[in-house]
Amino acid sequence: xxxxxxxxxxxxxxxxxxxxxxxxxxxxxxxxxxxxxxxxxxxxxxxxxxxxxxxxxxxxxxxxxxxxxxxxxxxxxxxxxxxxxxxxxxxxxxxxxxxxxxxxxxxxxxxxxxxxxxxxxxxxxxxxxxxxxxxxxxxxxxxxxxxxxxxxxxxxxxxxxxxxxxxxxxxxxxxxxxxxxxxxxxxxxxxxxxxxxxxxxxxxxxxxxxxxxxxxxxxxxxxxxxxxxxxxxxxxxxxxxxxxxxxxxxxxxxxxxxxxxxxxxxxxxxxxxxxxxxxxxxxxxxxxxxxxxxxxxxxxxxxxxxxxxxxxxxxxxxxxxxxxxxxxxxxxxxxxxxxxxxxxxxxxxxxxxxxxxxxxxxxxxxxxxxxxxxxxxxxxxxxxxxxxxxxxxxxxxxxxxxxx
Numbered sequence: 051x052x053x054x055x056x057x058x059x060x061x062x063x064x065x066x067x068x069x070x071x072x073x074x075x076x077x078x079x080x081x082x083x084x085x086x087x088x089x090x091x092x093x094x095x096x097x098x099x100x101x102x103x104x105x106x107x108x109x110x111x112x113x114x115x116x117x118x119x120x121x122x123x124x125x126x127x128x129x130x131x132x133x134x135x136x137x138x139x140x141x142x143x144x145x146x147x148x149x150x151x152x153x154x155x156x157x158x159x160x161x162x163x164x165x166x167x168x169x170x171x172x173x174x175x176x177x178x179x180x181x182x183x184x185x186x187x188x189x190x191x192x193x194x195x196x197x198x199x200x201x202x203x204x205x206x207x208x209x210x211x212x213x214x215x216x217x218x219x220x221x222x223x224x225x226x227x228x229x230x231x232x233x234x235x236x237x238x239x240x241x242x243x244x245x246x247x248x249x250x251x252x253x254x255x256x257x258x259x260x261x262x263x264x265x266x267x268x269x270x271x272x273x274x275x276x277x278x279x280x281x282x283x284x285x286x287x288x289x290x291x292x293x294x295x296x297x298x299x300x301x302x303x304x305x306x307x308x309x310x311x312x313x314x315x316x317x318x319x320x321x322x323x324x325x326x327x328x329x330x331x332x333x334x335x336x337x338x339x340x341x342x343x344x345x346x347x348x349x350x351x352x353x354x355x356x357x358x359x360x361x362x363x364x365x366x367x368x369x370x371x372x373x374x375x376x377x378x379x380x381x382x383x384x385x386x387x388x389x390x391x392x393x394x395x396x397x398x399x400x401x402x403x404x405x406x407x408x409x410x411x412x413x414x415x416x417x418x419x420x421x422x423x424x425x426x427x428x429x430x431x432x433x434x435x436x437x438x439x440x441x442x443x444x445x446x447x448x449x450x451x452x453x454x
Contacts, residue, residue, distance in 0.1 A: 120302045122271055125295040127158060133292050134160050140197025141165065142190055142216075143204035144172040147229050150259030151203065153179060154266045154298040162186065165193025194219045199293070201227040207418030209233045210240040217245065225249045225289060231311035234279055236411040250279040251290040253297060254310050262298045271300025279307045315405045320398060334439045344442035352439070353446055 107118050125133075139162040141152045148164070155162040164181050166172040168189045181187040190212075194200055200220060202209055210233060220226055226248055228234070233242035234250065244250050255262045255274045265272045274297075276290040294302045305313075318324065330351055337347035362371040372380045404410050420426060434440060447453060 117303060120276070120291045120294070122295045122300050125292055130292060130296050131159055134199075134296070137161065137198045138163060138196050139199045139201060139293075140193040141201045141203060142193060143202070143208070144176050145203065145205060146259035147255070147262070148172075148203040148259065149175070149179065150262035150266075151201070151229070151255075151297040152176075152181075153263055155296055156186075157266070158296050160296055163188060163193050163196060165190040165197075190216070191219065197224065199225045199227055199289075201229075202233075203229055205418070206230065206232045206240070207415060209242060210415065213240070213242050217243075220245050220248055222247045225251065225286075227293065228252045228279075228307075229254050230314065231277065231279075231307035232315075232411065235307050235311045236408055239408060239411050239415055244280060246280070247282060248280070249282050249286040249289065251286050251293070252277040252279065252307055252310060253290055253294040253299070253302070254305075254314065255297070255299065265300070266298035271298060274299040274302045275305040275310055276302045277305050277307050277310055312402070312405055315410050316398075316402050319401055319405075319410070325394075331437070331439065338438070344438060345446060348439060348442040348446050352443055 107120055107124075109116050110119050137160075139155060139160055141148055141155070141162055142165045144152065144164055144166050152162060152164055163186045164176050165188050166176060173187070176187050177183070188196065194216065202216070204212060213233070222245075226244060228250070229252065231252060231254075233240045234244055237243055253274055253276050255272045257265075257272050262272050274294050276287070276294050278286045278290060281287070291302060334347050334351045337350065338344070342350075359371055362374060372383065375383070417423065417426075
């Protein structure tokens with residue numbers, strides 16, 4: 051995309067797309083705003099229609115499919131404080147999600163405590179974030195004992211490993227909360243059989259815990275899915291919605307534990323991480339093998355994608371991004387997208403079946419169960435860091451105006 055006209059249009063559109071939006075917006079207002087694209091050729095973009103409104107839920111038309119969504123606006127801070135006034139939220143584990151969700155809950159004024167291994171790495175990180183031993187920081191057993199809502203945010207492998215010890219403490223009257231359907235869905239492998247006399251719910255933010263925290267601090271909010279695995283009290287869904295808002299969600303949509311874990315594992319291995327990394331490597335290597343320099347290959351593969359084009363897609367949709375590009379770029383992208391879809395769809399079908407069958411879960415459990423797991427993982431990370439594409443990328447990033 052070498053045309054100067056195209057580049058100017060992209061820069062202008064990117065500035066418009068990346069303008070700060072710190073003020074809080076409801077999901078429906080965001081949908082309405084998105085239905086007014088700036089380019090005439092993108093008039094059909096983001097045209098989801100508001101259909102029906104009731105307290106606590108809205109029915110939205112997603113491309114002809116009507117779904118119920120739940121908004122932060124229906125659960126203001128005062129309502130959250132009243133709803134959870136008799137609860138102690140015991141957050142078990144302080145990894146990425148534990149960090150983000152825990153700090154958001156604390157900032158929302160709820161009675162939240164953290165349970166981790168005393169003196170361990172997570173304990174020290176929690177102390178650095180202001181959690182106080184004996185006040186809102188305890189070892190896991192004591193936290194579960196004090197908690198009415200047990201938020202199990204340990205890693206998938208750790209949930210399986212600790213389950214025989216934790217399960218007896220999940221007594222009647224407590225609620226069990228997950229942010230991933232992994233453990234109860236693949237219980238044949240994880241051995242996580244939940245007690246039959248408690249509510250079991252899920253809030254799954256669609257992003258890392260760091261993103262959950264960042265968006266909350268910006269006054270925005272991440273989108274999340276909610277699900278009910280077991281409803282003993284008749285209030286499990288309402289509890290999940292309230293907790294979704296409390297941990298930093300801007301809006302939530304309903305799913306099931308099964309669909310959440312299937313789509314999550316599938317997406318991570320596909321477009322979100324694995325697939326996109328594979329495409330970056332393939333395109334970069336072809337350019338290098340044909341004599342292009344590392345800087346040119348990286349800029350045309352990664353930098354332009356992440357800094358110019360992907361933000362436009364995220365803000366306004368694929369048609370908007372196409373409309374911001376030159377005719378040459380648009381024609382070629384549309385033509386070749388069909389080729390990529392035809393080639394890649396069988397791979398994605400194979401991937402989904404691998405997730406659904408439990409093969410991916412088994413692979414994860416076996417890998418995480420290795421005594422040298424952390425060392426093996428770090429070796430893989432080092433190999434990725436040392437790839438030419440990412441070493442070139444480090445140099446390219448250093449040249450960005452904000453880093454000079």
